Amino acid sequence: MTSIKNKFTAGIFALFAILIFATPSLAQSVDVNSALNSTLEAIGATASDAALENGATPEEATSAANDAISSIVAEVFGDRDAKIFNTLLFLIGGFLVMWMAAGFTMLETGLVRKKNVSMQALKNIALYSIAGLMFWLIGYNVMYGGEAGGFIGSFSPSNFPEAGAGTAEAGYSVASDWFFQMAFVAATASIVSGAVAERVRLWAFLAFTVVLTGLLYPITGMWQWGGGWLSELGFSDFAGSTLVHSVGGWAALAGVIFIGARNGKYGANGMVTPMPGSSIPLATLGMFILWMGWFGFNGASQLAMGTIADVADISRIFANTNLAAAAGAITAMILVQLIYKKVDVTMVINGALAGLVSITAEPLTPSVPFALFIGAIGGAIVVFTIPLLDKLKLDDVVGAIPVHLLAGIWGTMIVPLTNDGTSYVTQLIGISAIGAFTFIASSIVWLILKVTIGIRVSEEDEALGLDKAEIGVEAYPEF
Amino acid sequence: MKLVMAIIKPSRLENVREALSASDVHGMTVSEVKGYGRQKGHTEIYRGAEYAVNFIPKLKLEIAVKADQADNIVSIIRNSAESGKIGDGKIFVFDLEQVTRIRTGETGDTAL
Numbered sequence: 001m002t003s004i005k006n007k008f009t010a011g012i013f014a015l016f017a018i019l020i021f022a023t024p025s026l027a028q029s030v031d032v033n034s035a036l037n038s039t040l041e042a043i044g045a046t047a048s049d050a051a052l053e054n055g056a057t058p059e060e061a062t063s064a065a066n067d068a069i070s071s072i073v074a075e076v077f078g079d080r081d082a083k084i085f086n087t088l089l090f091l092i093g094g095f096l097v098m099w100m101a102a103g104f105t106m107l108e109t110g111l112v113r114k115k116n117v118s119m120q121a122l123k124n125i126a127l128y129s130i131a132g133l134m135f136w137l138i139g140y141n142v143m144y145g146g147e148a149g150g151f152i153g154s155f156s157p158s159n160f161p162e163a164g165a166g167t168a169e170a171g172y173s174v175a176s177d178w179f180f181q182m183a184f185v186a187a188t189a190s191i192v193s194g195a196v197a198e199r200v201r202l203w204a205f206l207a208f209t210v211v212l213t214g215l216l217y218p219i220t221g222m223w224q225w226g227g228g229w230l231s232e233l234g235f236s237d238f239a240g241s242t243l244v245h246s247v248g249g250w251a252a253l254a255g256v257i258f259i260g261a262r263n264g265k266y267g268a269n270g271m272v273t274p275m276p277g278s279s280i281p282l283a284t285l286g287m288f289i290l291w292m293g294w295f296g297f298n299g300a301s302q303l304a305m306g307t308i309a310d311v312a313d314i315s316r317i318f319a320n321t322n323l324a325a326a327a328g329a330i331t332a333m334i335l336v337q338l339i340y341k342k343v344d345v346t347m348v349i350n351g352a353l354a355g356l357v358s359i360t361a362e363p364l365t366p367s368v369p370f371a372l373f374i375g376a377i378g379g380a381i382v383v384f385t386i387p388l389l390d391k392l393k394l395d396d397v398v399g400a401i402p403v404h405l406l407a408g409i410w411g412t413m414i415v416p417l418t419n420d421g422t423s424y425v426t427q428l429i430g431i432s433a434i435g436a437f438t439f440i441a442s443s444i445v446w447l448i449l450k451v452t453i454g455i456r457v458s459e460e461d462e463a464l465g466l467d468k469a470e471i472g473v474e475a476y477p478e479f
Numbered sequence: 480m481k482l483v484m485a486i487i488k489p490s491r492l493e494n495v496r497e498a499l500s501a502s503d504v505h506g507m508t509v510s511e512v513k514g515y516g517r518q519k520g521h522t523e524i525y526r527g528a529e530y531a532v533n534f535i536p537k538l539k540l541e542i543a544v545k546a547d548q549a550d551n552i553v554s555i556i557r558n559s560a561e562s563g564k565i566g567d568g569k570i571f572v573f574d575l576e577q578v579t580r581i582r583t584g585e586t587g588d589t590a591l
Contacts, residue, residue: 274525340524347526387527399526 044069082306083168089314090176093300097183100293101128104190107286108197109475111277111346111398115465116198117475123193123202127209131186134214139185140178142218148227152219171304180300181225184244185213187297191248194398196255196455198275199262199462202470204455211445212251220247220434235430236422239301241361241411242431247438249405252396254442259456261395263463272390275397278475280345287349291325294356298363317363321356324363324375328355331379339383347386350399351379357404358411365418374414378407409435480575480591481549485540486514486568487560492538498559499542504552505591507542518566537568543575543591 047068048061056064105124109117138155146153160175161167170177189209196205221243223230237243264273277283298321304310332351337343355375359366366374385402394401412431416422449455456462461469468474487495492509499507513534520533544552553570561567580590 272528272530274523274528274530276525340527342524344524344526390526390528 040069040073043072078306082304083171083173085305086172086303087168087176089300089302089305090172090180093296094176094180094183096293096296096300097180097187098128098293100183100187100290100297101190103286103289103291103293104187104194105286106282106289107349108190108194108398110279110281110283110286111194112197113275113465114278114476114479115467115474117278117467118471118473119202119466120193120197121475122471123197123205124190126202126206127189127193127213128186130206130209131189131213132182134210135182135185135218136178137214139214139218140181142215143181143221143226146222146226146228149229149232150226151223151228153222153226171306184240184297185217188217188244188248188251189213191245191400191404192252192255195252195396195400196259197397198466199456200255200259201453201455201457202466204449204453207449207453208251208255208442208445208455212442216251216438216441216445217243217247220437223434224430230430230433233429234422234426236415236419236427237361237412237430238363238415239298239360241357241408242434245357245360245404245408246412246431247434249401249403249408250435250438251442252400253394253405254439254446255455256394256396256401258443258446258450261393262397263459265395266390266393270391277346283346283349287352290353291322291356294321294325294360298360302364313364320363320366320368320371321359323368324355324359324371324378325352326355327372327375328352328358328379328382331355331376332383335380335383346399347383350382350386350403354378354382354403354407357407358414360408361411362415362419367418370418374411377410377414381406381410480578480588481544481546482573482575483540483542483544483549483552483556484571484573485542485556485560486512486537486570487540487556488562488566488568489536489538491560491562491567492540495540495556495559498555499552502551502555503548504542504544507540510539510541512537512539516566516569535566543578545588545591 044065048065051061051064052058101124105121108120108124112120136158138157140158141156142153144153145156158178160178161173166173166175168174189212192208192212193205218226222228224235224237224243225231262275265275266272295318299314299317302310302314302317305314329348329352332348332354333343336347355378358374358378358381359371362374363371382399382402385406386399389396389401396402409431413424413427415427416424446455457466457469485495489511496507514537515534518535520531520535522529522531524530540556542552549572553572556570577586578590579586
C-alpha cells in the first residue's frame, strides 16, 4: 500500500513540475492575440478620453472604456458565434430528424407481418432517399424561393456555396438549412408508407412519394414556413403538426381509401380480423428512436441558438416534448386498460407518438401542465380512433392516420390556448386549407397511379407476401 | 417396431426427455405444432379488435421403439408429461414397418 501511495505522490509532484515549466511556453502563444489586445485597448482609450473630455471622473472614464470594449466584442464575436451556433443547431437537429427514418422503419417493420418486412424496410430506405433528391431538385426552392404572401416558390435545384466560400449571411449556413428542412420532408413521406403497407405496389408507392416530396409538401410548406399567405394570416405551426404530420396523414388517408383494405381484414357484420405485427421489440425500438429524434424535430425548429434566450427556449422545448410523449403514453395505457382490460402495447406506442405529434405545433409556450394536457389528449385520440377506422373499413396498418392526421389537427388547433399571438379561427383556416389541398391533390395522384400502373398487388401476391412477390428477399428465411 | 407419437404441453418437454433417457430410448424427434382437444382456445384483442385463438401451441414427440417396449414408453411419457390439468395431451402408437440408419444402412431393431 505504501509503495502505491509513494508512486501517487511522486506523480503529483511531476505534474506540478511540468505545469510550472510549461507555463512560459503557453504564455508565448498569447502573443498571437497581442494585436487584438492593442486594438481593444485603443477602442477603450478612445471611449475613456471622450468621457474625460465630457467631465467624467477617472472611475467613470474607466467604466466607459470597459463598456466600449465589451460591446464591440459582443457585436463582432456575438454575430459570428450566433451564426455558428444557429448552423450547429440545424446540423444537429437535422441528423436527429434523419434518425427518425430509422425509427419509422423499425416501427413499421415491427407492425407488419413477417412476409412483408423486407418490403417495408426497402420502402423506408427508398422514400428517405427520394425525399432528399426531390427536395434538392425542386422541393426546397418551391418551398422557400417564393414571394412573401405567395402560394408557390420557384422550380429550380438548390445551390450551396462552394467549399470555403460560405458566409452564413442569413444567420446560418445555406446548406445546413437545406439539410434540416430536407429531413422533415422525409418524415412526411414515411407516414404514408405505414398506412398502405402489406398491399401497395413498390414502384407505385415510390412514384407517389416523388410527387409528395417534390411538390405537395413544399407547396403547403411554402404557405407557412416559406413566408406565404398562411403565415401572413397569422397561422402558427412551430415544428409541423400540420405541415408535416397532417400532410402525411391526409396523403395516407387518401392512399388508404384508394387502395382498399387488406384481403380478409374486414368480414361480414363488422367482423375485424387482426393481423398482428411481426416484432414488438422492433416496434418499440422504433418508437424510442422517433421519440429521441423529436428533440431535433421540435428543438431545432427554434431556428436559432445564438443567444441565451434561444438555448433556454430550446431546453424548454426538449422538456415539453418529452413530457407530452410521456403523457400520451400513460393516457393511452390507462384508457386501454379500462376499456379492454389488457394493455395493448402497440396502442401505447401509438399513444406516445400521438403525444409527440400533438405538442409539435407549439412546444415552446405551454407550461408543463399544459404540455401534459396536450400530449394526454393526443394519446386519448388514438385509443378511440384506431377502432373507429376499422368500423369505417379504413385499413391503416400502423395507426398512421390517428397518430399523424388526427393528433396533428388537435395539436394545431390547441396552439392559441398557450400562444397569445394566434387565434382559433386562423388555426382552423390553416388546417382546412392545407387539408383540402393535400387530400385532393393526393387523391388525384393516387387515382392516376391506380388507373395507369395500379397501386395494389394481386390477390395471390398479397397472400404470398410482398417480400417473395416483389423483393425476392425474405426477412426471416430460416423461421 | 412401433412409432410412439405424443402430443404434450411445451413446458413438459424437459421432464419427458429426462424420464425417457433413463430407459432404453436413444433418440426422438420434436416438432412444434398447434392443436386443440377439450382444452378450448381463448380470445385475444389486437388494436381494439377481438379475435379467437382456437389453436394452442403443443409439442409433438415421435419415438421409434421395439415392439415390446411400447407400453413401457407410453407409461413413462404419461407420468412425466402430465400436469393434471386439461390440455395435457395424447399418446398414439403406430405400427412401424421399416427403420433404416442412413449412415450405415442397418435396418430393423439394430437401426433403432
